[in-house]
Amino acid sequence: MTSLWQKKTSSPMLVGQGWLARLRRATWNDQRIEWSGYFFVAPFLIPFLLFTVVAVIFGAFVGFTEWGIIGTPKWVGLANFRQAFGDPRVAKVFLNTLRYGLVIVPGVTILGFTFALYVNQRWPLSGLVRTAFYSPNVVSATVIGLVWVWMLDTQFGLINQYLGRLGIPNIPWLTSTQWSLIGVSIASIWWDLGFAFVLFLAALQDVPGELKEAAQIDGANRFQVFWYVIVPIVRPVVSLVITLQLIATMRIFSQVYVMTNGGPALSSSSVIHYIFNTGIVNYRLGYAAAMSLLLFFAILAVTLIQQRIVRERV
């Protein structure tokens, strides 16, 4: 029987077989292409290209147009960006987002590291602490927001009840322009803590015991062991947590939406929340897309700066 891969006289089936043979023999940089590999990644790659890459490119295009979902987008060039730069509300929400970063990132990092240390040292109730501090992370942000709305209620919230016993007057956590951002940040720190805690705990458990023992034998006290042995080893994880938390915080939305809806007077609104209101509630998709692009570049800049700082210190 003639091999299927031998060249034959032309017929549709035989032409197809020749094409298939050429495909099988195809090379790239002198290496044969393994088509089966692409077949394996296709179920992820095709949706990723369609729903992420194409969507991002389309979103970037929409940023240069005026569009209300129906009809074709109308090209307006840089008008949306000019409007964003001149809109005091945009400046306010970017500033709010930066403030969220300044409160939530250190809060999550320091508290997460502290509780990871506590558990790693197997101090009393460390098993309970491990569960207690991770479990909020498995609950959705919406549920967290709804619970904390009640916890932070000015008159009847648990937090103010306990503060009242310490003689501190009721704090308007969610109804005051001074406190609303703090109130949302508290809920966010409580929610995000679990993930950072797990990462830090894993890093601490990876610190070789011999290094700590050697330092102790050399006369280092507990603080010196912590500062000169443990911290340098876990520094890459600290950098990772800070980077991830920065990106997550700059995208904060659910807690803001559920707890305060950005109020009072935009004092707790974040960039994503403002984009949501602009695009989804007010159907100004072009302007919303332009702000999304600005946010993307802001996150990129902050991340690069943060990475640079951490790399220089390592």
Added chain:
Amino acid sequence: MSGYKKFTRRDFLKVAGLTAAGGTLAACAPKAQPTEAPAVEAPAVEAPAVEAPAVEAPAVSKPIEIVHWSWLTASDGEVWAKMIENFNEAHKDKGMSIRMEVVPSEQYGTKVLGAVATGQAPDFGWGTGGQMAQWVKDGAIVPIDDYAKKVDLDLTDFTENSLKASRYPNLGGESVFMVPMDAMSLQPEMNTDHVAEAGLDINNPPKTGEELIEWAKAMTKYDGDKVVRSGIMMTGSALQPCVTWGIVSAQMGFRRASEDLKTACVNPDAGKEAMQWVLDLFDKHKVSTRDVTDRYKAFGTGEGSIFWTGPWTLGGYQEAGLPFISFLFPTIGKEQRTYFELGGLEMYTQKDAGRYEATAYAMKWLSDNSFLWTTVGRGAACRKSILAREDYKTAGLPWEIRGAFIEGMDFAYEGEIPVLAAPNFTIYAGSNFLAQTLDGVWVGEKSIDQAMDELTAQWQADLDQG
């Protein structure tokens, strides 16, 4: 030698290809029938009997399922679900049914527009009269005049206010873009226990601004300097102070736009006076507090004595056992006015224009049988024939909680401004341009003059746009 056969790469590719083909075929299979929505219990009020349709359903060659999107989820949503159930029951042998899908209100607009853009729009849905000018301009909503004639829907039976709110003179001339279902107004609800506690006469509620403040002061409770029970339920920002300003400013003579929709902010001094009136509730009279987060819950749990809101709250508060009545909005300014909102059904553009007549028939049936909706569900009827019924006042929720919302329609004039940028003008809003501008005043970040200047500039630009 082992019986094991080597699984070659070619074998793997054959199996994978067959699996992918099988998956593709399965994806192309007809969709499974949607599961029925869970049965909704009718509210604990005897519903009037459903009348037989006066007009025969249009002849359909095959069963037609009309798709309806609704955002109603509170106690009014239960009554609306009952209305749909009644329709389906009445038409089960006629090959026509309505499939209702509940869409969260904040997503409703985007989802409908997206569905229209892709040709997958629901047949009809809920709309707010006067706010849909942009949708009309974009061709998302179908005018109902011709279809009303086909299905014998008598537009002269609708109140003039409701038809006016369903038109967009700048766009569609006299065309009607909605079947008005119920008219709502904002009226005060008052906790009767608080009234009795303060020794006030429940049968003689406040009628003027001065009386309102006196009553509020009598019912407010303090802890030192702080208000712990509001005489007038308010929040420090967002919707409640915004709509309060809207109503009070209109009573004082301010108009967001002139009658011809050419000039913004008519009589701005009245608007400024109204802003000060709202601020005085917190800072001068101290009958309200900025510390309320959820005004509905706060009133429902007795944290406030007087709360102006809409008829959509009546069923829920009654079910919760709250002791309250409603009364007509006092005249705080020169004339008695309050907020007006029209809820109605609008028909969305379809690929298959043949569906419009059946959809129009369904909307007509729901309108003809809206006695249940307008006595138990939500607002006042828009049909003169229903308003004229002898049992209209006695059916449904008790008149002492429902009456003000019906009688108050006589002075409910502050509706939507029917221009493309209508959402910017809406006074019943918590995060639109108006609310965000006023929020700055309520929290002391912006002066009253500054806020009025911003409103004038933006609204004039919006009116100039058409």
